[in-house]
Amino acid sequence: MEYDGITPAEQARPELRGVMKRFGLPFVLLALLASPAAAQPADPQGELARSLDALGRQGGREAVQQIEARVAQGLPPPLLARAVAALARIGDRYAVSALLSLASHRRAVVRAQVAEALGRSRDARARPVLGDLLDDPDARVRSSAAVALGLLGPESVIDSLVIATARGVSEAAIVVGQHARPADVPRLLGRVDASTLPAFAPALRVLLERDNLPLRSKQAIVRALAALRGGESEHILREIGATLGPNDPLRPTVNEALEQLASAEAAQ
Amino acid sequence: MRRAALAVLVVAGCGGQAFGPSFREREQPEMSRVLEAIASAPARDDAPFVVAVTPDGSLIGWDLREGRRAWSVSAEPTATPVLAGRYVVATEPSGLWVRRLEDGERAFVLGDPELRLVGADAEGDALVVSLTRGEGESPGGVVIGAVGGAHRWTEELPLPVAVPAVAGSIAIVPWAHQRVSFLEVSEGRERSRLRLEDAVVGHALRHGARVLLGQHELFAIDEQLVEGGRRGPRFVRPQGRPLPGQPPLLPDGYERRFAPDSARNRVRLAWALAEDGQSFTDGLVYFVFYRLVFGLDAGADEARWVATLPSDAVGVAASPGGVMVVTEDGTARFLVAADGREGFRAQLGGPVRAAEIRLAGFAPALAPEGEAQALRAQLERAAALDDARLDGGRALAIRYLARSAEEDVTRNLIALCTPQGVAGPARRAACDALAARENGANFVRDALRGRASFLEGTPPPPVGALARAAANMRLRNVVPLLLGHLDSPATPADELPGLLEGLGRLGDARAARPIEAFLRLYHADATDAREAEAIGAAASALLALAPDRFAAVQELASDPLAPQAARDRMSRALTEHQAAAATPPPEPPPPPRRAPAPEPATDDRPERITSEIRHEVLRPIEARLRRCLEPPGADPFPSARVSMFIDEEGRPQTISVMPAALQECIEPLIRSRTFPLTRRGREALVHVIRR
Numbered sequence: 001m002e003y004d005g006i007t008p009a010e011q012a013r014p015e016l017r018g019v020m021k022r023f024g025l026p027f028v029l030l031a032l033l034a035s036p037a038a039a040q041p042a043d044p045q046g047e048l049a050r051s052l053d054a055l056g057r058q059g060g061r062e063a064v065q066q067i068e069a070r071v072a073q074g075l076p077p078p079l080l081a082r083a084v085a086a087l088a089r090i091g092d093r094y095a096v097s098a099l100l101s102l103a104s105h106r107r108a109v110v111r112a113q114v115a116e117a118l119g120r121s122r123d124a125r126a127r128p129v130l131g132d133l134l135d136d137p138d139a140r141v142r143s144s145a146a147v148a149l150g151l152l153g154p155e156s157v158i159d160s161l162v163i164a165t166a167r168g169v170s171e172a173a174i175v176v177g178q179h180a181r182p183a184d185v186p187r188l189l190g191r192v193d194a195s196t197l198p199a200f201a202p203a204l205r206v207l208l209e210r211d212n213l214p215l216r217s218k219q220a221i222v223r224a225l226a227a228l229r230g231g232e233s234e235h236i237l238r239e240i241g242a243t244l245g246p247n248d249p250l251r252p253t254v255n256e257a258l259e260q261l262a263s264a265e266a267a268q
Numbered sequence: 269m270r271r272a273a274l275a276v277l278v279v280a281g282c283g284g285q286a287f288g289p290s291f292r293e294r295e296q297p298e299m300s301r302v303l304e305a306i307a308s309a310p311a312r313d314d315a316p317f318v319v320a321v322t323p324d325g326s327l328i329g330w331d332l333r334e335g336r337r338a339w340s341v342s343a344e345p346t347a348t349p350v351l352a353g354r355y356v357v358a359t360e361p362s363g364l365w366v367r368r369l370e371d372g373e374r375a376f377v378l379g380d381p382e383l384r385l386v387g388a389d390a391e392g393d394a395l396v397v398s399l400t401r402g403e404g405e406s407p408g409g410v411v412i413g414a415v416g417g418a419h420r421w422t423e424e425l426p427l428p429v430a431v432p433a434v435a436g437s438i439a440i441v442p443w444a445h446q447r448v449s450f451l452e453v454s455e456g457r458e459r460s461r462l463r464l465e466d467a468v469v470g471h472a473l474r475h476g477a478r479v480l481l482g483q484h485e486l487f488a489i490d491e492q493l494v495e496g497g498r499r500g501p502r503f504v505r506p507q508g509r510p511l512p513g514q515p516p517l518l519p520d521g522y523e524r525r526f527a528p529d530s531a532r533n534r535v536r537l538a539w540a541l542a543e544d545g546q547s548f549t550d551g552l553v554y555f556v557f558y559r560l561v562f563g564l565d566a567g568a569d570e571a572r573w574v575a576t577l578p579s580d581a582v583g584v585a586a587s588p589g590g591v592m593v594v595t596e597d598g599t600a601r602f603l604v605a606a607d608g609r610e611g612f613r614a615q616l617g618g619p620v621r622a623a624e625i626r627l628a629g630f631a632p633a634l635a636p637e638g639e640a641q642a643l644r645a646q647l648e649r650a651a652a653l654d655d656a657r658l659d660g661g662r663a664l665a666i667r668y669l670a671r672s673a674e675e676d677v678t679r680n681l682i683a684l685c686t687p688q689g690v691a692g693p694a695r696r697a698a699c700d701a702l703a704a705r706e707n708g709a710n711f712v713r714d715a716l717r718g719r720a721s722f723l724e725g726t727p728p729p730p731v732g733a734l735a736r737a738a739a740n741m742r743l744r745n746v747v748p749l750l751l752g753h754l755d756s757p758a759t760p761a762d763e764l765p766g767l768l769e770g771l772g773r774l775g776d777a778r779a780a781r782p783i784e785a786f787l788r789l790y791h792a793d794a795t796d797a798r799e800a801e802a803i804g805a806a807a808s809a810l811l812a813l814a815p816d817r818f819a820a821v822q823e824l825a826s827d828p829l830a831p832q833a834a835r836d837r838m839s840r841a842l843t844e845h846q847a848a849a850a851t852p853p854p855e856p857p858p859p860p861r862r863a864p865a866p867e868p869a870t871d872d873r874p875e876r877i878t879s880e881i882r883h884e885v886l887r888p889i890e891a892r893l894r895r896c897l898e899p900p901g902a903d904p905f906p907s908a909r910v911s912m913f914i915d916e917e918g919r920p921q922t923i924s925v926m927p928a929a930l931q932e933c934i935e936p937l938i939r940s941r942t943f944p945l946t947r948r949g950r951e952a953l954v955h956v957i958r959r
Contacts, residue, residue, distance in 0.1 A: 044828060072785070074792040076829050106757050106790060135723045137758045142722065163723045 048075070049082050056086025064094040071102070080110055088117030096123040103129045108138035115141060119148025131157030134164045134172065146171035154179050162188050165203055166196045173199060177206025185217045189224045197232050208240050208250070219253045226257035234261050286411070286451050286458035287425040287443060293461045299494055302438055302450045302460045306489075307477050309436025312353075312391060316630030317369060318600060319349050319356050320583065320620040321528040327356065329372050330600070330616050332630045337617055339372035347525035348533060351626045353390025353434070355417075357397055359383060359525075364399065368417065375417035383410060384524040387431030389439075389474070393417070394453040396439040398429040400524055411441055413456050421456035430521035433472035433479055440479050442469040442521060445936035448481060462489070467499040468939045470521020475545050483521055484919055484942060488545055504546050506539065506553045508917050509569040510873045512660025512693065513557070514944050522940060523888065528622035533582050534558050539566070540586040540627075549588040550605035556581045557661035560650055561593060563608055571668040573608035574646045576653065577601070583623025589631060594623035602632050608646065609636035644672055651684055651694065662694035670701030678708025678737070682715045685730040687760065703736035703766065712737050716749040720758035728758050732766020739773035747776045754786055764802035772809030780814035791824045794834040804837030811845040818842070876948045877914060882955060885944075889937045893957045896933035910934060910955045918943040920953075 052070070055063040064087065071083050084102060087095040099121070102114045115133050118126035130152065133145035146161065146169055154161050154175055162184070164172035180188055185207070192200045204225070208218055222240070225233040241254045316332035327345065329338040343365070349358035355375060356367040364378040364385065384407070386398040395414040400407035401424070409429030413421045430442040439453040445468050450460040470483035480486045485505035487493070492500045505517060513535040519526070526532040538554040541547070548566040555562040558580045563572040583594035590605045598619045602612035611634035616623075641649075650658075650665035666684060669677060684698035705712075712734050720728035731753040738746045750771055753759045759767065771779045787806040794800045807821050824830065825838035874881060886893070898904040908930050912920045920938050925931040934957070 048829075072789060074788050074790065074824070074827070074829065076792045076831075077795065079829070080793065104755055104757055106761075107793060108757070111757060135721050137720060137722055137728075160723065167723055167725075 045076065045079060048079050052079065052082040052086045056089040059090045059092065061092075061094045064090055064092070064098050068098045068101070071098075077107065077109070080105075080107070081113060084110060084113045084117060088113075088120065091117075091121050093123065096121045096125060100126065100129055103133060108136070108141050111136060111138070111141045112144040115144035115148045119144075119151040122152060124152070127152055127154070127156055131160045134160045134169065139169075142169045143171045146175050150175040150178060158184050159187065162191060165199055166191050168199050170199075170202065173201075173203040174206060177203040177210075180207060182214050182217045185213075185220055189220060192224060192228070194228055194230055194232075197228060197230065201232065201236055204236060205239065209243065215249050218250050222250065222253045222257050226260045229261060229264050234258070237261070285421075285456050286423045286441075286449055287409075287427075288458070291449075291458060291461050293463050294494055294497065295460065299450075299460045299462075303489065303494070305438050306435040306440075306479055309391070309438075309474075309477075311476075312474070312628070314353060314626060314628040315369065316626060316628045317351060318583070318594060318616065318623055318625050319351055319369075320594060320598075320616055320623040321345050321348070322618060322620055327358070327367070327372060328616065328618075328620075329356070329369065330614070332600075332614075332627070332632075335614055338370070341367070341372040345528055347385045348528050348530070348622045349624050350385065350388045350525065351624050352388040352395055352397075353392065355388075355390050355395055357385065357388040357395075359385040359399075364397065364412075366395065366397070366414065366417075366419075376414065376419050378412065378419065386429060386524060387471070387521065389432050389434045389472075391434040391436065391474070394434050394437065394439070396432045396434055396441065396451070396453055398432050398441065400428060409443055411439075411451075411456075413439060413451070413453050415454050420454065423456055428522045430469065431471040431473075431518075433474045435474045435479050440472040440481075442472055442481065445469065445522070445940050448472065462493065463497055464493075464499060465497045467503075468936070470940065471518050475541055476543060478545055480541075480545055483516075483518060483940065484917070485517065486541070486545070502546065504541065504548070505917075506537075506548065506564070506566045507568055508945060509564070510945055511555055511557075512664060514942075515555070516942055520888070520940065530622075533622045534580050536584065538584040538586040538591055540588060542588075549586065550590075552586075552605055554584065554586055554591045554603075555664075556584050556593065557664070558657055559653070559655070560658060560661040560665070561591065561603060561608065562661075562664065563591075563603075563605065571643065571647070571665075573641075573643055574650045574665055574668075575603050575608040575610075576646075576650055582620055583625050585625035585627050587627040587630065589634070592625050592627055592630075594620060594625060596620060600625075602634070604634060604636050607636070607640035609638065609640055611636045644669065644674070644677075648680060651680070651698070656692065659692035659694045663692075663697035666694060666697040666701060670697075670704070673707065675708040676711070678702065678705045679711040681705065682711055682730065682734070685733050687727045687730065699730055699733040702730065702733040704740070705737045706740045708737075709741045709743055712741065712743065713746055713749070716746050716753070719756065728756075728760060728763070729753075730763065731759055732763035732770075735767045735770025736773075737770075739770040742774070744774055744776050747771065747774055747779055750774075751779060751782050754782065761796075761798040761802055764798075765805035768802065768805035768809040772805075772812035775813065777813050780810060780817065783810045783813065784817060784820065787821070787824060791834055791838065792827060792829040792831070794831055797833060800831065800833035800837045803834045804841050807838045807841035808844065811841060815845070815849070818845070873945050873947050876946050877943055877951055877953060881944060882953060885941050886938075886955060889941065892937050893934060894959060896930050896937070897957060897959050899929070899933070904959060905930065907956055907958045908934060910938060910957065912938060912953050912955070914943050914951045914953055916945075916949045918945050 055067050067083050067086055075083060087098050099114050099117050103111060105111055115130060118130055130145045130149050133141050136142050158180060161172045161176045165176050204221055207213055208221055225237055237254055237258055244251045318330040318332060320328050322328060325344050326340055327343045328340045331338040344360045345358040347359045349356050354369050356369055358365050361381060363380045364383050366375045367373060368375050382402040383399045386400055388397040393416045397412045399410040401410055408424060408426045411423045411429055412419060427444040432439055432441040434453055437453055439451040441449050441451060446464045448462040448469055449458050451458050468483040469481045473480050478488045480488055485503040487499050487503035515536045517537060536556050540549040542549050551566050552563050553566045555564050559577045561575045565572060577595050579595045579597040581593045582596045585592050590602050592600060592602050594600045596619055598616040600614045600616060601610050604611045612632035647665045647669040651662050651669055653662055681698050681702040685695060685702045715729045716734050718729040720726060735750050750767060753767060783806055787810060791803050794803045810817050811821060821838060821842055825835050825842060897908060905927060909926045912923045915921050919942060923935045923938050925934045
């Protein structure tokens, strides 16, 4: 067992040294974390921070339980951030459970940090919670949740990501572009109109550049853009056209769409 | 050219005949003769007229009787004009301009750019105008008299003069806050003088055969006044009530006439006195707040109706049967006293910035449009207006709306209390009223089922006020919904104290554990005042629901990791809980009422007069107060201490000044001010004046 994380605490509180030698690190941490109004060390915040870091390095169910218990006792914002970081570092299923319970913490910074940690955990249990966080009142949390869903795979919450895209969550647009399946495309296009096109444009660009999206889905996107008849849709089509090879099967559809836009403009 | 013309000033009969320091007050038999002259003055025969200032600065005259524009002249009015008998009086950058009402043309000009208009009145050919000179800290008063459209005399005095009246051949001029001089209007000679010992006089006005005086109230010059110099108990004043902007019964009679664009043209009271001079016609005073006109009961804090205008009111005058309002779109409307419906309309021919209206008995043929709307519908319409400037007026409408015990008013209040951007007085009034509701449980429950959603664009329900209302209604079945909102990060911190208070009052012990978990989780995380307040509320709610958790709250209140504000707030909750526990239990509560109780009025009055409010109220006289510290011919005083009681109407009473030598100078100035009404009612204040 590594004791390096406790060294400053030992220096600050020599009486802990004997305890640690006798009972080991967990016992010492337990003593430190037990109660908010327990015997006060000289630098309670510093010691707690070091303890939390040590638990994060230690990992395991017991460490997670201790962190969770200490969070429930109330921590000031910097220490809470340390606690979430420790849980993220542990990253096992117990840590994910603890992180999920913090996804509704009142402080937005905490929720954003939790969303990032859940994304990295690759734990499928996090998906619905991250889907809920797309609806968070705070923009930072929504962005973090979208990015996390990109890491985790957004299968069951793609519709929420599409709505978040329409509401201007730009990270959600990228994730939608990367992960939407052919079956999702018609629903996505159903939400694209002149007013939402700027928000959906990143998603559509990514979709059209994807190798694993069937031609018919891409053609549907191109036709939908042509039907919108605006500068933004023409701009996207020209961008796409410029990236396609001469024999790309999508090229005729893009050319046709651009011609359609040009003739519509001439008619006006 | 015009400047050259203005340079020819008429200066006649200057000084020495009035406002002297040694005049014998209330001297008989002259005082009686003067009053007889006033009583026997012929009735006025003024033309009903509107004079308005247009956006380009022109003056237009509108003849109400003939329903046509009588004239339009180029002008640069710096004050809202005064309609005085056959004249229109206004100041312009070049000085005082007196125009004939019949054609708007110049009668005479005093080319003194330092003159500022205070007030004017005229009868027949006789005109008297009160002015101040300059912008200085302590402007002196100037009174001028004119006969037949020609300036006759000028009196200057080192003390301020107020809004005068003319009755027959007598000019009645209030001055120095408590003095009233009676002058022969043709020559400016002072014939008699009164000094009021118990009232401020900022206005004199002729009303039938009487002359009324006053500032905060109006009273007739009668025997008691002449003999004792006291106003006595017979005066008229509408019921006091909190109004946005708190406009006075009469504008401060000693302040210069407000500019055409001043908000005072748009936020004000209007009223007409009944013949006896002791009551208001139709029992109403009219409160204008930009686009809203309230018909308020003069004798009770009640609204009879509220009319919503298409644009801001910039001029208003009341008469028996209703109120004439000129709006900035250039429309004159007569709103019927009975229900606020529009009974008459005239187009002045273009937008206007300000209008002065003299109804003078004008009674338009009334043809009110459409069906009279119920008061509740009128109030709902006013309350729902989407105009940030009207927030104070909306709050007033909400205050009256909330008095309805109808259940679906609760639904209206929920909608008005739901956060929609920055919270202003209207939302606060709605939330206060909602928190006090005692019926409409279904609406409260439904609203608590709602949730904030960014994706759906729905705001969070106003859970603080809803929880308080639920507690009034004893809706224990909403406790799970309330706990859901307590857990939700979408619940704004501002809502948490109300939410927790409601949970505490509902008395469902099942809520104790979640509240304690909340308190533990966030007690060290409350980094701003709102969060600390929520922590305190959580501690209070927990102690109410589970008194045995006292030690647990004590432990959290001593947690060094918790911010000091949160610790203080938890300690306060503990102290309050202990104090409540030590208080003997109250008498058993009365059985529940069968009928819903009338809703308590929302109250947007401040709790007390703070030092900020005191300074704000006294600011207009600050310079004059400082001048009092420098009595002529004596050493200046470094400071003075003024002790006073503010009565329930906001008027300073029992004013005591130290050093006493300054009492005479300071007291009338303080008496001229009105403080806003507060929840505390009567208050003692101390104000220190320093040089």
